[in-house]
Amino acid sequence: MSEHLVQLPSGLTIVVEPMVSTRTAAIGVWVGVGARDETPRESGLSHFLEHLLFKGTETRTAIDISQAIDRVGGDINAFTSKEYTAYYCRLPARHTSIGVELLGDVVAAPALRDDDVESERQVILEELAMDDDSPEDVVHRAFGAAVFGDHPLGRDTAGDKASVLGLTADDVRSFYRDRYVTENTIVAVAGAVDPDIVIEEVATAFDRLRRGNATVDRRPPDPAAMRSGQVVAIDDDTEQVHMVVGGRSLARNDPDRDALDIANHVLGGGLSSRLFDEIRERRGLAYSVFSSAAAYADVGSWSIYSGTLPEHADEVRRLVGTELERLLVEGITPDELEIAQGYLAGSYEMGLEDSGARMSRLGGQLTVLGRLRSVEEQLDRWSNVSLDDANRVIGRVYGEAEPVTVTVGPT
Structure with a gap:
């Protein structure tokens, strides 16, 4: 090291x-x-x-x-x-x-x-x-x-x-x-x-920084705080309808966290992702559409964002639901697994060319993990995700509860 x-x-x-x-x-x-x-x-x-x-x-x-x-x-x-x-x-x-x-x-x-x-x-x-x-x-x-x-x-x-x-x-x-x-x-x-x-x-x-410990007892979120299938519509005079669909996900140290990175990339994490290909490339219904997964000490969240014209909002919402259902029923393919692994590894390595990114990796990992995870270890974690791992985490995350839908725009 x-x-x-x-x-x-x-x-x-x-x-x-x-x-x-x-x-x-x-x-x-x-x-x-x-x-x-x-x-x-x-x-x-x-x-x-x-x-x-x-x-x-x-x-x-x-x-x-x-x-x-x-x-x-x-x-x-x-x-x-x-x-x-x-x-x-x-x-x-x-x-x-x-x-x-x-x-x-x-x-x-x-x-x-x-x-x-x-x-x-x-x-x-x-x-x-x-x-x-x-x-x-x-x-x-x-x-x-x-x-x-x-x-x-x-x-x-x-x-x-x-x-x-x-x-x-x-x-x-x-x-x-x-x-x-x-x-x-x-x-x-x-x-x-x-x-x-x-x-x-x-x-x-930093000699003047006060000595001591400030460990806090972080309260996990109440599982009942998220109402399954909840729909929130905020009326606003905007040119587009901005929509987020999602729910709760995995904590940072969950063993399936790297498999979720794979599943998220297949769903909406890159230019070859299912959501980008279906909603933007094939149908031209959105300029911006992507999925993401956030992770905290004890819980996480997953989300799909899209911005589309009001007259296309219902169709985009339907297509998001269709792609989620297809992901749950069919899982991902061996080729999609290989593409996702290659993307995650390559983008991670290229991102570390900059001193600021290297510094952020060090500080971020020590702060949230309490240890340093080497570049090689992280690359191995993604490369060791199997098709069964990815398809298992899809059920754990995307099939756990009916997602929440939030929109901002003309109603």
Whole structure:
């Protein structure tokens, strides 16, 4: 294994993967707290905090942070998911120490000033309004609520207007103090770097991060929260009807998770998939149609999305149902299995050409799996999926319950 993995006495975990074929370096800080770890009143707090960390530190203003990264031609950003929050930057490898020090300052010593909370609150409200203007965002948000009910996995990661307006500066500071601690944090680095030097620089840059553990007891969703066969129709004056069909799926560590990747690709994961071929290529009824499968610590979801003109919506809905039924009755063919395995392996390998992708693999796996899964292991997991495995998981996932259907558009 080419990765260098250490845990400091403070509890902070550092992982470094040197790359000889690049001139860049990517540094990521992965904190094991996300939207599912919030109470209803706190909804959107992880995302709010992600924004605020870039507003300034004890020694830097927001413009200081922006200028420091612009000065070396890099980029810096962050995102919040259901189960973790990540902060990252990518820059020329000769400036790696600048990126490490900057992220250390941003994550370990944020100012979290009252005035910054108020100004960023307005930015987040604008972000929520922007999402409300996107019917594709609205339909996926409504789908999450239909599948997971009032569980945190069913709420929007950014919260809603009421919860964002209700959060106080003290709420933000308390959440940061309790959750942003060494044993809950991974620092991942990939690129043209010397591992020993980078590990030492990270240890210094993150020395101010509070020691401790922030393990949370995550409540699994109530199985009864999803009403089988539920139909949700949101009337909106849009040019297309945006539709999501789906339901609950497998947890991240389920033994059939890799077989589900295969089945999902056959159904709607690529250009040769059944849904794309039937709905777009053969009939021209949609520009965008695809399937996906999300996985969390204790549950997952599967979904099929399509956008189509109102006069075609019923036909597209029927065709989606037909393809699901065909998948359940006929399973997949040996040729489809081979195509899916080749696609998953090839796209995974090509995606790892970039230092940012390598860094994300390291940080993401350590955060959600608690260990590193080598590239070779992942490729073997897909190649070892048999036809029986794929057809078994089809019944487990797509045949478990009548799917939920959510539409946004003219009714």
